[in-house]
Amino acid sequence: MAMRQLFPRTVDGIDALEAYGADARPPREVRPWVMLNMIASADGATAVEGRAGGLGGPADQEVLRTLRLLADVVLVGAGTIRAEGYAPHRPKPEMRAMRQERGQTPAATFAVLSASLDLDPTASVFAGAEPESRTIVFCPASSDPERRATLEKVADVVTAGETTVDLRAALGELDRRGSRLVLCEGGPILNGQLLADRLIDELCLTVSPMLVGGTASRVIHTTLASPTPIGLRLDRVLEADDGFLFLRYVVEEADRVAR
Numbered sequence: 001m002a003m004r005q006l007f008p009r010t011v012d013g014i015d016a017l018e019a020y021g022a023d024a025r026p027p028r029e030v031r032p033w034v035m036l037n038m039i040a041s042a043d044g045a046t047a048v049e050g051r052a053g054g055l056g057g058p059a060d061q062e063v064l065r066t067l068r069l070l071a072d073v074v075l076v077g078a079g080t081i082r083a084e085g086y087a088p089h090r091p092k093p094e095m096r097a098m099r100q101e102r103g104q105t106p107a108a109t110f111a112v113l114s115a116s117l118d119l120d121p122t123a124s125v126f127a128g129a130e131p132e133s134r135t136i137v138f139c140p141a142s143s144d145p146e147r148r149a150t151l152e153k154v155a156d157v158v159t160a161g162e163t164t165v166d167l168r169a170a171l172g173e174l175d176r177r178g179s180r181l182v183l184c185e186g187g188p189i190l191n192g193q194l195l196a197d198r199l200i201d202e203l204c205l206t207v208s209p210m211l212v213g214g215t216a217s218r219v220i221h222t223t224l225a226s227p228t229p230i231g232l233r234l235d236r237v238l239e240a241d242d243g244f245l246f247l248r249y250v251v252e253e254a255d256r257v258a259r
């Protein structure tokens with residue numbers, strides 16, 4: 001799917017990997033850079049009939065694949081894993097080599113957040129992961145020990161927080177494991193906590209040319225009536241032939257925290 005850049009200047013024939021791969025993403029002091037990637041319809045819905053797939057298209061898939069290629073870790077909430085049925089990251093051989101040349105594992109590691117640990121251990125995101133990128137499950141100390149023991153057979157289960165996962169602690173653990181770039185793929189509830197903790201550095205927002213209506217969540221869902229807004233700087237806009245827009249925003253420095 002051909003793509004062009006509309007902003008900051010017009011460029012025809014943009015390659016997604018060249019564009020996103022050249023962006024500066026310096027790790028913070030004690031945590032990796034956190035890049036959020038979400039797709040929403042033109043009226044702001046993040047799912048059609050409970051899944052994001054109904055909003056997507058070939059160019060959106062290409063950008064998703066590109067961002068995963070760049071990431072050390074793909075962070076997702078358990079709600080998204082249950083709704084979408086994720087598969088492990090399986091890059092093509094030349095892309096595995098590219099990652100290894102950059103000092104990364106051949107495939108990105110998935111990290112799932114859950115308190116209930118209501119996760120299917122036979123799901124391919126666990127069972128199909130490569131040994132170098134064994135899936136991580138972050139849970140709080142209060143999680144059920146039996147479910148934890150079951151998941152420990154197929155994933156690295158890491159405690160972070162008492163009754164909910166402390167996101168700073170989880171990101172700190174990823175930092176200790178050598179992660180420099182974490183791609184968060186949602187969903188909206190997890191995104192809301194990242195916003196509340198001011199842990200988002202970049203938002204890659206795909207605008208799908210659809211009107212959806214309904215009750216699907218926005219890109220970020222918080223229970224706070226009005227959390228403090230965070231300022232974004234528009235860095236780039238790409239457009240695909242099929243009308244999808246790819247907006248890259250960087251969070252203003254003053255609205256970020258290193259920890």
Ligand SMILES: NC(=O)c1ccc[n+]([C@@H]2O[C@H](COP(=O)([O-])OP(=O)(O)OC[C@H]3O[C@@H](n4cnc5c(N)ncnc54)[C@H](OP(=O)(O)O)[C@@H]3O)[C@@H](O)[C@H]2O)c1
Nearest residue numbers: 038039051052077078079080115116165186187188189190
């Ligand atoms: N448009 C898009 O780009 C996009 C992307 C992703 C998802 N989606 C859609 O969004 C929906 C799912 O999103 P969602 O917002 O409902 O769920 P979500 O954010 O994916 O997951 C929420 C769940 O994650 C776990 N969790 C999150 N933060 C936690 C913390 N701090 N401590 C412990 N556990 C934590 C909890 O799991 P437990 O319940 O297991 O404790 C919580 O119920 C689906 O419809 C999906 O298709 C859309």
